[in-house]
Amino acid sequence: xxxxxxxxxxxxxxxxxxxxxxxxxxxxxxxxxxxxxxxxxxxxxxxxxxxxxxxxxxxxxxxxxxxxxxxxxxxxxxxxxxxxxxxxxxxxxxxxxxxxxxxxxxxxxxxxxxxxxxxxxxxxxxxxxxxxxxxxxxxxxxxxxxxx
Amino acid sequence: xxxxxxxxxxxxxxxxxxxxxxxxxxxxxxxxxxxxxxxxxxxxxxxxxxxxxxxxxxxxxxxxxxxxxxxxxxxxxxxxxxxxxxxxxxxxxxxxxxxxxxxxxxxxxxxxxxxxxxxxxxxxxxxxxxxxxxxxxxxxxxxxxxxx
Amino acid sequence: xxxxxxxxxxxxxxxxxxxxxxxxxxxxxxxxxxxxxxxxxxxxxxxxxxxxxxxxxxxxxxxxxxxxxxxxxxxxxxxxxxxxxxxxxxxxxxxxxxxxxxxxxxxxxxxxxxxxxxxxxxxxxxxxxxxxxxxxxxxxxxxxxxxx
Amino acid sequence: xxxxxxxxxxxxxxxxxxxxxxxxxxxxxxxxxxxxxxxxxxxxxxxxxxxxxxxxxxxxxxxxxxxxxxxxxxxxxxxxxxxxxxxxxxxxxxxxxxxxxxxxxxxxxxxxxxxxxxxxxxxxxxxxxxxxxxxxxxxxxxxxxxxx
Numbered sequence: 001x002x003x004x005x006x007x008x009x010x011x012x013x014x015x016x017x018x019x020x021x022x023x024x025x026x027x028x029x030x031x032x033x034x035x036x037x038x039x040x041x042x043x044x045x046x047x048x049x050x051x052x053x054x055x056x057x058x059x060x061x062x063x064x065x066x067x068x069x070x071x072x073x074x075x076x077x078x079x080x081x082x083x084x085x086x087x088x089x090x091x092x093x094x095x096x097x098x099x100x101x102x103x104x105x106x107x108x109x110x111x112x113x114x115x116x117x118x119x120x121x122x123x124x125x126x127x128x129x130x131x132x133x134x135x136x137x138x139x140x141x142x143x144x145x146x147x148x
Numbered sequence: 149x150x151x152x153x154x155x156x157x158x159x160x161x162x163x164x165x166x167x168x169x170x171x172x173x174x175x176x177x178x179x180x181x182x183x184x185x186x187x188x189x190x191x192x193x194x195x196x197x198x199x200x201x202x203x204x205x206x207x208x209x210x211x212x213x214x215x216x217x218x219x220x221x222x223x224x225x226x227x228x229x230x231x232x233x234x235x236x237x238x239x240x241x242x243x244x245x246x247x248x249x250x251x252x253x254x255x256x257x258x259x260x261x262x263x264x265x266x267x268x269x270x271x272x273x274x275x276x277x278x279x280x281x282x283x284x285x286x287x288x289x290x291x292x293x294x295x296x
Numbered sequence: 297x298x299x300x301x302x303x304x305x306x307x308x309x310x311x312x313x314x315x316x317x318x319x320x321x322x323x324x325x326x327x328x329x330x331x332x333x334x335x336x337x338x339x340x341x342x343x344x345x346x347x348x349x350x351x352x353x354x355x356x357x358x359x360x361x362x363x364x365x366x367x368x369x370x371x372x373x374x375x376x377x378x379x380x381x382x383x384x385x386x387x388x389x390x391x392x393x394x395x396x397x398x399x400x401x402x403x404x405x406x407x408x409x410x411x412x413x414x415x416x417x418x419x420x421x422x423x424x425x426x427x428x429x430x431x432x433x434x435x436x437x438x439x440x441x442x443x444x
Numbered sequence: 445x446x447x448x449x450x451x452x453x454x455x456x457x458x459x460x461x462x463x464x465x466x467x468x469x470x471x472x473x474x475x476x477x478x479x480x481x482x483x484x485x486x487x488x489x490x491x492x493x494x495x496x497x498x499x500x501x502x503x504x505x506x507x508x509x510x511x512x513x514x515x516x517x518x519x520x521x522x523x524x525x526x527x528x529x530x531x532x533x534x535x536x537x538x539x540x541x542x543x544x545x546x547x548x549x550x551x552x553x554x555x556x557x558x559x560x561x562x563x564x565x566x567x568x569x570x571x572x573x574x575x576x577x578x579x580x581x582x583x584x585x586x587x588x589x590x591x592x
Contacts, residue, residue, distance in 0.1 A: 051177040060218075062217045094583060267392050282408070325473065325496070352529070358512075362506020
């Protein structure tokens with residue numbers, strides 16, 4: 001785990017990030033929750049329901065991408081100073097097994113945190129009946145936007 | 149535009165694809181519609197609403213990915229024989245400008261249709277007030293699954 | 297084709313870029329030449345020889361990537377002011393058909409030229425016996441580095 | 445580490461792979477060597493020289509891609525039966541720090557080995573003066589070709 005260079009003793013950064021997450025209409029629409037948040041690391045979970053599926057009943061690749069992209073973005077944001085925002089530049093995702101039923105979990109880690117660009121990897125799996133089955137892998141580039 | 153090698157005179161393939169699209173819970177949840185469907189080509193459109201946004205009010209990258217991924221998948225499927233299905237192997241998306249307001253449009257074309265793998269590119273733009281503003285670009289690999 | 301916002305009447309930018317290309321030891325080692333250079337556009341060509349092959353006698357994917365990456369980088373650089381340099385952030389390449397014999401051609405175009413980041417696409421083909429056979433497709437992100 | 449399902453007691457698979465590597469003209473041209481080979485895992489190393497550089501004297505991104513692509517391909521091949529070959533479908537690489545001097549090392553691992561497709565990740569670093577500095581990250585898709 002990384003140390004947040006800008007972490008304050010009162011962990012204000014966690015509140016800042018959780019409040020940003022709460023503003024993501026898309027995460028609410030899907031029903032996703034942020035289950036872990038540490039410096040350089042973020043996990044987002046999403047229970048299955050039919051509204052999240054593609055035509056064969058698996059989680060839609062776009063839905064999988066959505067929680068993985070948010071997890072990576074917030075992992076990056078944990079290492080930014082107050083006032084800095086994050087935007088996704090690009091990502092690539094491999095869907096290595098069909099994901100269905102259970103809970104989809106996107107587990108993101110910062111690999112490289114630069115002044116302008118951050119690179120994350122995200123492991124995506126399905127938790128079902130006590131098992132964790134890998135179903136996707138994302139490699140993502142983000143940019144830091146300094147507001148004001 | 150490509151010719152569907154398996155196209156039937158009555159265009160049964162179009163009904164097959166539109167019925168598959170109708171089964172995608174995720175597309176219904178987002179509010180997406182299939183606005184064009186030709187051999188090797190598919191367009192999906194999605195009007196903006198706050199539930200589709202990330203924390204700054206732009207279309208969430210995952211939402212953008214979702215319609216682009218579906219558009220590419222169905223573009224690929226137009227060139228498959230009846231009984232063949234399509235799964236996304238992987239994709240990479242660049243978000244080249246923030247997409248907000250208006251209607252998000254994902255315009256997918258098959259670049260290479262092989263026996264096993266298909267490669268698509270998807271141009272993503274926002275239509276707003278008569279303008280079309282490019283906002284993303286996807287390169288996608290799909291696999292054909294023969295369910296005899 | 298784009299207009300170089302910084303183009304000088306004497307086309308000094310072309311000399312600047314061709315002199316940078318001449319400094320790429322890797323391009324010399326491969327035997328690549330820059331065959332076209334216009335604002336937002338660059339083409340690099342590479343005749344086949346066995347030293348460029350993988351184990352089946354096709355152009356090695358890394359060799360294909362190398363000329364495509366350089367073509368994209370120089371396409372981006374045509375739109376930068378003097379003193380600015382370019383570095384590859386990342387790229388994704390699909391190899392859509394085996395490339396062997398003839399001349400490998402990487403044809404790069406700038407899709408989005410931002411203040412910090414540039415996005416290019418590169419079409420890769422083999423020219424052989426008067427034919428041009430598509431064999432690859434790259435989507436690339438580059439960053440502008442302002443020296444001094 | 446994975447177990448080669450097809451491993452023979454005499455490790456014929458290792459000779460098969462090393463002999464395939466020896467046939468890669470491109471690896472000889474660059475000066476790369478295969479330094480580790482285990483089931484699901486392969487490492488390729490490449491000492492720096494100016495002929496491998498881009499215009500700023502760093503390893504050219506295409507050269508970095510070339511050894512990473514080969515490392516991933518051979519990691520995949522360790523898990524294939526005799527007679528099966530491997531081709532790169534696509535890859536995506538992030539260059540997270542300039543790589544110069546020392547020895548470039550591409551360390552590839554199979555993440556998912558399916559009947560048709562294999563997914564690998566490759567960590568790329570520079571070893572210089574006893575240090576190992578991460579400089580790149582690849583996510584790669586490969587296809588198995590059964591030659592009768």
